[in-house]
Amino acid sequence: MTQTKSTHSPHSYDFIVVANRLPVDRSVDAEGNPTWKRSPGGLVTALAPVMENNDGAWVGWHGAPNEKIKPFDEGNMHLVPVPLSDEDVEMYYEGFSNATLWPLYHDVIVSPEYHRTWWDRYSLVNQRFADAATKIAAPNATVWVQDYQLQLVPALLRVARPDLHIGFFNHIPFPPAEIFAQLPRRAQILDGLLGADLIGFQRQSDANNFLRCVRRLRGHSVRGSAVHVYDDAGLPTHISRAEAHPISIDTQRIIDLAKSPKVQARAEEIRRELGNPETVLLGVDRLDYTKGIAHRIKAFGELLDEGRLSVGQACLVQVASPSRERVGSYLNLREEVEGLVGRINGEHDTLSHTAIRYLHHSYPVEEMVALYMVADVILVTALRDGMNLVAKEYVASQEDQIGVLVLSEFAGAADQLRHAILINPHDIDDLKDAIVRAVEMPEAEATRRMRIMRRHILSQDVTRWSETFLRSLKKDPTRNEA
Incomplete structure (x- = not known):
C-alpha cells in the first residue's frame, strides 16, 4: 500500500491496526526497569513495515489487567493501550470470545456457552477499542481490525467515522450458516462485520459461509463477493466485500534460522537426546481441543500396539504449549492427553528409548526451527x-x-x-495409514512433494498477504462486483 505522508496533527495516524493485543511483550531489564520488546509473531512482521511507511499506530491491550498506561512508541510504531479489567478478561475474552465464539466457529467440537452478561461485556469492550481507534485516525485513514474478539468494531467505526477505509481479517474459521444460526446476537455480529469495506477470511469456504449467513439471516443482496448493505429504513449505505486472503509466515526468517550453524547444531543435539531413532515424528500445537492432539497420540499408540512401528525405530515428540488453563474444557483436554501419553509410554518405553516425548512448554522460535529440522515427519491433525x-x-x-x-x-x-x-483426523485408521506411509515414503517422492510446497511458501509469505489484502481494500467496490 502506497500513501503520501500526512501533514495532519502528530496525534493522528494514516494507518491503524486494531487487535486484541499490542505487538509487544513487557520484560524487566537488569536494573529492574520495565521494557518493551516487539513480539515475534508473523502478524507483527507483516504489518510493522506498513506502519512505519504510512504513519501507523497499533491499538490493543498490553496484557496486564487493571492497569492503565499511556500511549508510547516502540521502534517506529505508535502503540495505544486499551485497558481491560479482571472482569473484562473474564467475560469479554475468556467468556464470549473463547467459550462462546471459539467453539462455535470451530464446528462445535466443544459445546459453546451462552451468557448474556458475556455479550454485554463483549459489546462494551468492542466499543472501547473502536473509540480508541476513532480518536487517533486521520481523515480518510485505513483501519485494519483483527480477529474474532473485535467483530463489532468495524460497524462502530463506520458510524463514528464514515470517512475511514475499514478492513477486517478473521484469523479463525467461519462456520456454516446452520451452526452460526445457533448464536444469540447473531444479527449484531453480522452487522458488526459488515461495517468493513473488506472482510478477509483464510479460505474461500469461510468467505462463502459468511455470505450465506448474510443472505439468510440478514436478507442483504449478495452478488459474487459483494454485499449490498442497507439501513433499517431500507436505504443502501455501502458495499462490503468478503474475500479469501490466506495468511502466511515470515518465510525468510525461518529459512535463515534453518541455515544458522547454531540452530543446526541444536538440531543434531536434540536427535542425540532422543536416542537417535530412525524416524522422529513431531506435533507442535497449543494445547487446544481443535488441534486433534489426542487423535494423533491415539493413532501412534495403536501403531505401536500393532507392531507397525516400534520404539527406537520411531519416536513422537509432542510440543503442547499451555493455553487457556483456567477454562474447564482445556483442563480436561490436558488430563486426557497426559493420561494417554503416560499409558503408551508405560507400555512401550525401553530403558534406552521413549515412545512419546511430551513437552508442555512454549519455546522460542530458534528451538522450534531446530525441532522442525529434526522431524522426519510432522503431524498436523x-x-x-x-x-x-x-x-x-x-x-x-x-x-x-x-x-x-x-x-x-x-x-x-x-x-x-x-x-x-492429506488426512481426515477423525478417521483413526486413515491417520494410522498416513503415518506409516509418511515413515516409509521413498526419499525421491518426499523431495518432489516438499520442493513443490516450498516453492509456494517462498512466493506467498506474510508480507505478500498484507500487501494483497490492503491493495484489495482500496479497490472501488462498485467495479467488478461479480
Whole structure:
C-alpha cells in the first residue's frame, strides 16, 4: 500500500491496526526497569513495515489487567493501550470470545456457552477499542481490525467515522450458516462485520459461509463477493466485500534460522537426546481441543500396539504449549492427553528409548526451527483450523527437502499445501495409514512433494498477504462486483 505522508496533527495516524493485543511483550531489564520488546509473531512482521511507511499506530491491550498506561512508541510504531479489567478478561475474552465464539466457529467440537452478561461485556469492550481507534485516525485513514474478539468494531467505526477505509481479517474459521444460526446476537455480529469495506477470511469456504449467513439471516443482496448493505429504513449505505486472503509466515526468517550453524547444531543435539531413532515424528500445537492432539497420540499408540512401528525405530515428540488453563474444557483436554501419553509410554518405553516425548512448554522460535529440522515427519491433525502456520513453518525449514507433512484437510493450509499427505483426523485408521506411509515414503517422492510446497511458501509469505489484502481494500467496490 502506497500513501503520501500526512501533514495532519502528530496525534493522528494514516494507518491503524486494531487487535486484541499490542505487538509487544513487557520484560524487566537488569536494573529492574520495565521494557518493551516487539513480539515475534508473523502478524507483527507483516504489518510493522506498513506502519512505519504510512504513519501507523497499533491499538490493543498490553496484557496486564487493571492497569492503565499511556500511549508510547516502540521502534517506529505508535502503540495505544486499551485497558481491560479482571472482569473484562473474564467475560469479554475468556467468556464470549473463547467459550462462546471459539467453539462455535470451530464446528462445535466443544459445546459453546451462552451468557448474556458475556455479550454485554463483549459489546462494551468492542466499543472501547473502536473509540480508541476513532480518536487517533486521520481523515480518510485505513483501519485494519483483527480477529474474532473485535467483530463489532468495524460497524462502530463506520458510524463514528464514515470517512475511514475499514478492513477486517478473521484469523479463525467461519462456520456454516446452520451452526452460526445457533448464536444469540447473531444479527449484531453480522452487522458488526459488515461495517468493513473488506472482510478477509483464510479460505474461500469461510468467505462463502459468511455470505450465506448474510443472505439468510440478514436478507442483504449478495452478488459474487459483494454485499449490498442497507439501513433499517431500507436505504443502501455501502458495499462490503468478503474475500479469501490466506495468511502466511515470515518465510525468510525461518529459512535463515534453518541455515544458522547454531540452530543446526541444536538440531543434531536434540536427535542425540532422543536416542537417535530412525524416524522422529513431531506435533507442535497449543494445547487446544481443535488441534486433534489426542487423535494423533491415539493413532501412534495403536501403531505401536500393532507392531507397525516400534520404539527406537520411531519416536513422537509432542510440543503442547499451555493455553487457556483456567477454562474447564482445556483442563480436561490436558488430563486426557497426559493420561494417554503416560499409558503408551508405560507400555512401550525401553530403558534406552521413549515412545512419546511430551513437552508442555512454549519455546522460542530458534528451538522450534531446530525441532522442525529434526522431524522426519510432522503431524498436523487439526480437527478444525483457520490456517495452521506450523505446517508452513515446517515446510520453510526443510532446506534438505526430505521431510514429510501429514496435514488435516480441515486446516486452512490444506488449500495451499496440496502435496502434503492429506488426512481426515477423525478417521483413526486413515491417520494410522498416513503415518506409516509418511515413515516409509521413498526419499525421491518426499523431495518432489516438499520442493513443490516450498516453492509456494517462498512466493506467498506474510508480507505478500498484507500487501494483497490492503491493495484489495482500496479497490472501488462498485467495479467488478461479480
